[in-house]
Amino acid sequence: GEAFYVTIPEDQKEARTIVEEFKVLFENEKTTKIGQNLKYDMQILRNYGVMLKGAIFDTMLAHYLIDPETAHNMDVLAENYLNYTPISFSELVGKGKKEKNIRDIDLNLVKDYACEDADITFQLMEKLEPEIKEFNLGKLLHEVEEPLSYVLADMEYEGVKIDEQALSVMSKELEQESLRAQTEIFEIAGQEFNIGSPKQLGEILFDKLKLIEDPKKTKTGQYATGEDILSRLANEHEIASKILEFREYQKLKSTYVDALPKMVSKIDGRVHTDYRQTIAATGRLSSNNPNLQNIPIRTEKGREIRKAFIPRSEEYEILSADYSQIELRIMASFSGDESMTQAFKEGVDIHANTASKVFKVPLDQVESAMRRKAKEVNFGIIYGISAFGLSQNLNISRSEAGEIIEAYFTEFPKVKGYMDDVIEKARKQEYVETILGRRRYLRNINTKNFTMRGFAERNAINAPIQGSAADMIKVAMINVHNWMKQEKLKSKMIMQVHDELVFDAHKSEIDLLTTKVDEFMKTAIQLEVPMEIGLGRGNNWLEAH
Template structure:
């Protein structure tokens, strides 16, 4: 046994629980601690080629021996969170399935067991690696024993590193801890003696015993007094920190050896925990058990063919034209569709069979393109793909129109699992078929060594492309069943697929940005930033880096003496939430917030937007994502135009730089009015809320009248403002704390406000509760159109996670239905534009708003058309209203 790795299981489970963002499996059970623990164990096996590894846990009643010495030992620690307990059991289960030994000794803490194993192995000449961040274990470091911090880039701590970190030798660590104490274990140490003092004293006196024997030689009367009066406490602290190296442990080397394991069982375990990234890593390891081998072999059967002769090309296209549905995939030179060049096209229509047609092969680019144009223009079949909108663009670049789209596996995956952020083909194939696809990096490389797909040998591109389109075909069959079972197929058929080419048209059209005007706005904003910086520096009396959280924290909480509402272990928090609280008391902090807002506009829009202008079209072509939000909302990227502020003069100044290109054109903006509140009235069937919308009055004024119990004529602007805040706050599950912050009122008053609101609108409260109960019962939230959003966190034992899930359960029917509503309207509007052969075009979707670029002679027609389709695409129990605005720039809409 040359090397032995000893993993502090308790340490890594706790670190992962608090250090990794909340993770849950599909049953809503917390898994973040388990995930981090497994990551650590797998890292040792993968990165360090560990073949001897033991995971050590605390034993039952493990604190008894030390609490007999000091009753308060670790007594300050709260019990483990309720949702962490099951993860300890799963950690044991993982170890068993992975062939890793575990050690847990009754009445013994994990670090004592680790120490005993380490010392035993050291005596046998084994190099020992203690994988933990517990500094108690530093006392064991020797020429044969090392500490390994996996969470700090595999930091290896040897004797020299201990000295560098703490200023003492490993054999002095016990005395070091005895002097300074250890807050994490509630070891008292000597009062007023910190780590620097402890290190300095040990450098001078070498040992605690020498120090306690010569207190008069220590500088400072106070320190001398502590050494004299707290001698017993120091000795007790050393005893508490001393590790027991005589714990009964296995002395058989084979116990610590990593055993053979059944990969299929581990795969099932990872599936149960929804650890897709671990599944992917596992599939790249050695072959699994025999049953899994058979399954993989069956999946891997394929016939991938290169079409590089004219006769073969004609024969394939003729064969494809007779199929009802055909899968396709394009290979290109760039991920951005408007910069990419077509390299080749892959086709498939049944699992295991695929063809690749290169443009840079023997046939020649022009002949291939001519054949493809003829095929696509005459084909009666419909096409499917994975993220087929990209392929639609690529083919469009070559003058090829993709008319009939019957399926998209990315959109299908999104509808089935909208809460999952990634729906890339590699991950889906791995999850569905346990198949690791050919990585793109193996073809083109990455970073500075990346090459163009055109330069990759055609045979390699053939295998890659055929595999993509083959597994897209397999996924289509896989997802069709799921969609039908969950009654989601109509959403794909009636909303997402019809919307896809519309979004493609919007992306291709783009929007014109007046670069010169933006630069002018940028100069003005830069001046405002400079004025703010000067005001801030003058207030502080010195210049500092405003973008440094550390320096800003020192200015606010040290120099200015403000009371921090939150602080991390290492530095003051200067997050927006913290600053907004402080700004209520300090005008100086408001200057900081104003500076941050302008600086974000400058970096995100003023500087970045011109870089997005396409060199050939002179317009910005952003990408609209149908799978970007769990509610069904569209998202926007490269650049994200949905986040340009609309309620600030600076944000409106940036919007004013977006214009119709050319004379005789205008923008039309069409915005749903209070759509989520109208949907709340429809869902809840609350009589008062229904009446407010059905009579066409001001909903916020109406709410103020009801909540404050005054006639409509006596509602003040302040009352209306508060009612508006509550109306929209209710939609997003805002509680008393959030409302009190937003209205700058005491929490008790905010609580009363919410209570009164629900008393006046009782069926709204009933709807809220029914959404929660339904989600708890079914695990999902549902929109009016039947879109599902799984909310597994609704069953989480952590109250804060569960509360967040309850808010989602209530908000999803509103926001999700609003998202479906505008998608349906976009489809109807586009159909009408095509039917009438109008010149105007839909160019942007910003949440509940649509922007059109139209010739001036079509303005009147478009206003009527758009308003009619948006207001009548879905019938509710209250009227839907759309506000229409016309302007010569986006800000005017």
């Protein structure tokens, strides 16, 4: 019911003088700060020489843990928890062309907006805190997610240096490759057309070339020409693989090669992504501008993009550290399967090991085709793959895929037991949990709708594994970051991508950093199965990966 608003003048020097008065409060480690999306506030305060310290209560992060799949913005939370509709920012400043600078708005209106913002956040904390306790989420919130926002704020502040010259060369190469692929597509099609138009593409592939007898159509009656359709046709029809190639070149060029230089900060010449903790329901981080999580890794041209991520100066190298097969190791640990666990403990190639068991051949007689099939099964099982899904991925008959899955479950019975138990438990409580108690609600697990129930069951198997992998790397990030700060290292942690951490490593510290990062990542959360870390260093991210 009571709040205060301190107006800050536009002049940077005057603004700093006022902010300076609050420094003692913000930097007091004994005071808890309550806020909504505090990582943003940390960044703003840092620009004024204030480093937020101490415990925090972040209402956005708290709600994310309570209900990961709904909206976490303050206005929605206020309506749901307080039955109150706050003044929205667009109401205050207007929208589009009519949007005004907040400094031009009547001070009384700004005061009301800002004070309400603070008061609502405080009231939300009072509502969310009991729920956090009730669902046993306190440890996850206060020891993982909130400390992680400090780590991410530092990583975002540091940013990563981009080799604009390399990107410029790459852009020209992709342009030429696109034109080459386009010419080849026109030759096979026997005419020119707009490859970017799904309508024209569908007509060429299915009316003119008749690649398949009964092509799938979209709701609008057009032929479906998505990546999944083309991938299935690619092995038999050259035009489909050429179209996929063409699309890849176009996407790489527009999404990364031409876009990254525009994101470089004029202040320090680096790219500063925005890490988001509350987007993915599994617990994984996502990032924006640029989206680092989507930088392709499967194709050679996609991997080339990583060449453009370089150290900040000649005194540094890029160090990459990533968890090797983390989800399979977690699956082995959760299921308690002796055979898988043993293979990981002995450092045996897990895919060859699976192939040996499924195809009943000695380990040294496993052929590459067998290993490839076993790899698809290993990773597919984590996502609750069906015989149909596996047959699509491997381009084999559904009956052969079914036999492979059956053989897999015969050889690894505890994996099947684990999957059945997880689904059974999920049916009873309508949620699953990760190793640190992160919840994923599965509201359709008991539905009569076969498709929706199947999706929920696959999530029940995968969410605890993928979520525990996310828990693990988050704990590792906090431990590495705290150690680096304590040792006052010149090296910086600069990126997190799925199961990988990337560092700007000072050459004088790289050996120490490599040893300690390996140690912290392996020991973040102790499991029955040991974690393996792939470590690499180089003059760019690709070299280090």
